Amino acid sequence: MEILQIVGVALLATILILVIREQKPMFAFLLSAFVGIGIFLAMIGKISSVVTVLEQLADRSGIPSVYLKTMLKIIGIAYIAEFGAQIIRDAGMESVASKVEFAGKMLILVMAVPIISVIIETVLNLLPA
Secondary structure, eight states, X not given: OHHHHHHHHHHHHHXXXXXXXXXXXXXXXXXXXXXXXXXXXXXXXXXXXXXXXXXXXXXXXXXXXXXXHHHHHHXXXXXXXXXHHHHHHHTTOHHHHHHHHHHHHHHHHHHHHHHHHHHHHHHHHHSOO
């Protein structure tokens, strides 16, 4: 039922933002940003339980922990970049938001290189010489 609370807070904030936006656009943006950050922080607690389960699965399957940690970092970068870009878009700065998304994609690519190289090495080892 947490989703009902989150949606309720978001709808209430949306109504307040629509009312405030006409008189004080800066306050409307700040309210929007704070509500978004609050929802994000509320969900961080849920992430730890997911990470614990994934670590247990990785241990049982014999996957080196460095790959799991890299994948979790990649997912984190994607979520944070998307979240930041959405807040920046709310402020009306589309060009800056697209740069944040680009930076997130580049960081993901950099972090994925070791995993990609292991996949390529594995495929090459499977091919007959």
